[in-house]
Amino acid sequence: MNIIAFYKSPLFLRIVFVLSIAIIFFIAAITFKHINALSDSSNRVLNTYNVAVELEKMYTYVNDLETAKRDYIASNDQTIKFSIKIHQKEIEKALLKVEKITQDNKTQREYTKILRGLINHKYHIVNIILAKDYSNGVLGSTELNNDFLSGKKVMYDIRKVINKMIAVEESLLLKRNSIYQNNQKTTPLYIYLTLLVTLGLLVLSYVKMSKDLHNIKSYNNELIVANKSSSLSEIVGNYGTWQLNLETHEYTFSANEYRLLGYEPNAFKANLEDFMKHIHPDDKETVQEVNRKMIHEEYLPSFTYRIYKTDGELRYFRASGRVVINKSNERILIGTTTDVTEEIIANHEIEERNRILELNNKELQAFNYVASHDLQEPLRKIETFISRLIDKDFNSLSESGQQYITRINASAGRMRILIDDLLQFSRTTRAEQVFAKVDLNELLENAKQEQAQLIEEKKAIINADELPELEVVPFQIQQLFSNLINNSIKYSKENIPPIINITVSEVEAEKEAKFLPNGYNKFYKIIFSDNGIGFDQEYADKIFTLFTRLHNKDEYAGTGIGLAICKKIIENHKGYIFAQGEINKGSSFTIYLPKEA
Incomplete structure (x- = not known):
């Protein structure tokens, strides 16, 4: 489709409108996506902080547990057992929270498993301590010192794992901060660009609608002129137009439709009944039948009928029509009525x-x-x-x-x-010509039998290719072959046996330079060539003219009709015949017969 024509078409405006709506939805989707991404980045950053906070809280609780353990060893105060239990619960809560918020990170899950193992080991040490009685203990004894320092190694390992987990979260924090900042920058940019595109499309739509409005005004002016021209054309062309709404069965007549009947425009309401009053009585039944078919089949073939004008003058009308669908999806049969009286009279005369x-x-x-x-x-x-x-x-x-x-x-x-x-x-010029599919070889043999006496007298030699089957007038093609053989023998050299070669080939019209195709593409090319006296090539066309002779009648017998008959036969078969000769070297006649008649 031409780009300019597409821009001017209503389809372009519809596409722009739909595209604008689509882009608005796209903007909403992009905005939603980027806000979600921004929110997700924010949540991930917050999650990193939460992991670090929970780890630190957990280590504080573990540290408090270690302190309570030492206080219990130092004082053997049984009430400390209760606070140890509280510390253990706080540690569990913090550990569960860390496990939950790090479950999507494989590395952190591994560290969490190690951390839980260390904490369980820490619980085990504390439980062993709590099972002992330190009321008679002496501070500074070896056992007391060992129990006092029993959790130091575990505390170190716990701290080490927590530090690694915090390091992982710090690394993730850097990445998530980068993503978060990138989302903060790109989200407004995406929204801004898509809004610009939408604004551009809306401006383009406005410009297009403005131009369309201008064009509509221009088209309306042109339509007024066209309607006047159409009315004038109807008057000059002596025809009128009418419409039949197949949904409401209402008719509309043009001004000249009324004039054809001898009325002024809009002299009566357009309807079939008033129009039928003018139909010739002998044609009324035909017109009514055509009208019924027209409504049923939604098509009006061209037909001719007679009418009487208001002044009683007899005229011949020809009507035709076809169905179109208007913008309201109504089927409208649009027809023309032409006064063809002069044409009918002329045809009668012809x-x-x-x-x-x-x-x-x-x-x-x-x-x-x-x-x-x-x-x-x-x-x-x-x-x-x-x-x-x-x-x-x-x-x-x-x-x-x-x-x-x-x-x-x-x-x-x-x-x-x-x-x-x-x-x-x-006989060859008569119209009564019956074509039949025959074997040309049989017709050639029949022609040779006709010329048998002459062939024998002159000792002629005839060499022929295998000829095809064709749709032809059999007796004419046989006459053609007989005349060409007779012509070659008649104009043979004295004391030299005539040799006639008949060749055949299939050719395409566009590849043959001798003639223009006459609606047929493929031909059989048959050539009759001899070794006779030949003729001057300047007479190649003249020899096919009736009664034309190139030699004195005393030298060679003949009437000058034989080759004219050959040409007429070829013309009857929508073919061509050409002659070519050279004095004392012989002549050839090339025949083109359509492959399909």
Whole structure:
């Protein structure tokens, strides 16, 4: 689609509108996503702080537990056992919280397992201490000192693990801070850019709507002019237009539709009943039937009927129509009514002239046929009496009389050949031509049989390729082959046996430079070539003209009709024939016959 045409189309505005809505939703989605990401980054940063705080709290509780243990060793105060239990519960709460908030981090989960093991070991040491009685103990004794320092190693290990976990969280804190800051920067940028794009699309839509509004005003002006031009065209073209709403069955007539009937525009409400009053009585039933089909099939084929105008003048109307769907999705049958009275009258005159011409042609054809046959009757009598005169009284005649009789006999023979050729030519020009699919090889054999006597006398040699099957007029193609063989033998060199070569090939029209295709693409190209006397190439077209001869009738017999018959036969088959010759080297006749008739 052309870009400019697409920009001007209503589809472009719809696409921009839908795209703007989509981008607004996209902005909302992006904003929501980035706010979620920002919130998530914030939660992750807070989670890192919470892990560090809980670890520190837990270590403080462990440290308090260690202090309470030492106080118990030093004072053997049984009430300290209660505070130790409280410290253990606080440690458990902190440890569970650390396990919960670090469960999505594999490294921290491993450290938490180690930490729980150390704390459990710490509990074990404390429980052993609590099971002892230090009331009689002496401060500074070896056992007392060992119990007093028994949790130091565990405390060191706990501190070490906590420090590693805090280090991991500090590392995560750096990354999460970076992500958080990046989200803080990119989120407004995304929102700003998408808002700019949306604003651009809205501005583009506004510009497009403004232009469309201007175009609508311009189109309205053009439409007014077009309506006036259409009305004028209807008057000049002598036609009117009408519409039938297939949903409401309401008609609308143009101004000239009324004028065609002899009324002023809008003289009556457009309806079928008032229009039918003007239909010729003999055509009313036909028009009503067409109208029923039109409503049922939603199509009005072109048809002609007669009407009477308001002044009683008889006119011929031609109507046609087709269905369209308007913007309201209503089916509207739009039709035209054309006054074709002059055309109908002219056609009647042409038909009458054609009828007279056809009668004249039949009479002329009958005259030609009868004349040709009637000419043969006196000719037969002339030939009969000359034959008797030669047989009985030829020797009794003077030398000059014998020459006259000989010339009369030769002239009568030439006249018989001429009449036969004229009959053949007439036969090829008649319209009664029945095509049939036949084997051209059979027709060639039949043609050779027709020329058998001449072939034998001249000792002619005929070489032929395998010919195809074609849709042809059989007797005409046989006549074509016979004439071409006769022509090659007739114009052969003296004392040299004629050699006729017949070749065939399948060709495409566009690859042959000799002619323009006449609707057929593929042809059979058949060439008759000989070794005869040939002819000058400047006469290649002239030899196909009726009664044209290139040689004196005393040198070579003939009427000048044979090749004209060949050309007419080829034309009857929508083909082509061309001649090519060279004096004393021979001639060739190239025939093109369509592969499919």
